[in-house]
Amino acid sequence: MSSLLIAENISKCFTIQKNRPFTLKDTIIQLLTGRYNRANKFWALHDVSLSLEQGRVLGIIGHNGAGKSTLLRLLCGLGSPTTGRIRRIRSFGSLLELGSGFHPDMTGRENLLTGGILCGLTKRQVKAVENEIIHFAELEEFIDQPTRTYSSGMYLRLAFATAIQFNPDFLIIDEVLAVGDSRFQQKCLDRLKAFRKAGKSLIFASHDLEQVRSLCNEVIVLEEGRVVMQGEPESAISCYHDLMRQRSEKRAKQIYNEAPSNITVEQGSRLGTQEAKISDVRLYDTNNRATNSIFSGGGITIELEYSFTKSLSDMALLLGIYSETNVKCFETHVLSTNAVFGPLIEHGSLSCHLPALPLLPGIYHINVGLFPTDWNYVYDYHWQMHPLHVLSKNEAVSYFSGIVSLCPVWSVLK
């Protein structure tokens, strides 16, 4: 397998100077008055190394600002690394931005021609695939209108369809696969899968973990400009989730730095009059260890520490498990705590045990709430404040999607 691209220990430093003079006049004034603002060095990338072999797909994931786009630009040759080297073969295609060379006053067809020529096709070649591109972008009716009349979705579809027609041996893509509705996204993904099947190579950066899971042979996780992990898609994705979780914890600590509150607010919101409060929510696995991640099919115990400020005779309790996209997986309510638990003391803990959660791997939220028994208003409701990470047990998870984890058994009927 020959290496198509090798990046060795590349780092990239940007000098950021406050009030950098952007005109000659200001520069001269600064030189004369001797008033410099100290330039700050910002290292966007530290010591990143990677290599791509023929026929492999490499994914790059990381938080916003981790350096994915900077890395891809350097790999493409737009700018040079501050240290380190990049060696690449010549013929590669890139899709770093959509609509390069498009002019709003030109029609879709004319812009398509410009885009194609920019990619290296001759006019004749572009004309030959023109209809295919228009068909892929589903713009047959509008292709002869100026692109300033297009909606942003139409514009992006045309740009993507034009760019993807070009057939290089190796393509570098930066997060541009998130355009269009889900049907179009599926078409794009299928096109890239065909690309991979044809033995071509691909490097792409994405936030869509499903795409990364289904396309990549190998994934790199970037965090603050460093390669934190490089390996199998599944493990890279869980590493990414871990990092994201740590980030939000860090951020929550920054925000809630005053009184050490018992609740770690990861995100989400809390509403209610607080006449009754849920002061802490803890999760335990089946071995009674405090955790907020379990394996698919595992059990969980949810402990709620509550308190109420004035003497309330009774309250209602709500507990639900919602998916990342706010789909309700499960919800239950206790209509009257008196009826189930008997009269409750003012401070205490309740526990809820869910023996086996048949949930597919992903991030879920435990939403809990205390309400008056007539459900007229809210005492305390925690929405998306308590995440639960469900991890996979090493199965071929790409064959499953959705929420519920079932084990299909296939057989042939005689």
Place this chain on the structure above:
Amino acid sequence: MPNTRFNISTYYPDLIIHLVKRDFSLRYKGSTIGIFWSLLLPLSQLLVLVFLFGKVIPLKIDAYPAFVFSALLPWIWFSTCLNSSASLFLGNRDLLKKPSFPPFILIIVNTLSNLLSYLLFLPILIFILFLYSRHITPNLLFLPFLLLIQCILIVGLSMIIATMNVFYRDIQHIVGLGVVLLFYLTPVFYRAQSISESYKFVYTLNPVAVMIESYREIFFYGSPPMWSSLIIAMINSVVILIIGYFIYRRRLHHIYDLI
């Protein structure tokens, strides 16, 4: 799906031709009078100059309109290119973000597109020359050579301006001002012979002045251009091109950081 390999010998010319065509059609797209509107610009300038220096402050030059117009047209090519070159890199970020696209193509496209405009106006110049019974001689055949020298000069200057404008945004205004001043310092609407000897050498250093004079030689006077000064102008232009290219290459990866 067509398989492409980046063959520079066909990619660059194809791209340049396509972009020049596109630039041209964009200029006249959407306006009903189109091309005639753009003819109005040089013609109105001509009218003002003829009025001013024919009637108000008479310079007493025969066939003044033909005299001016033969120098005005190449000047317009020069000044339009220089003024538009400043925003070439900044205004085409999307093209620059395509790794296969070398930014200097934009400069060549800009120069050639304005050259095309110049060539379109030529018939009008010929017509005006006829009007004033000037002789059309075979010395006109030197035109391609003059065009070549001017192209080299314009491309060289444009590279410097376009590159530096990315870092210092007021270059655009400085160039605008410079071009206006240069117009008065170049014998477009007056005779270079009128200048006293002590200042003459300044003009031989100014490649634009030499070239404008040369255009006037072949069109208005119908005589061959002054070779000695033209060779100097050629050398100046090539030097400027080399300097421009050097500045462009050195600053190119900084430009990518700022884009």
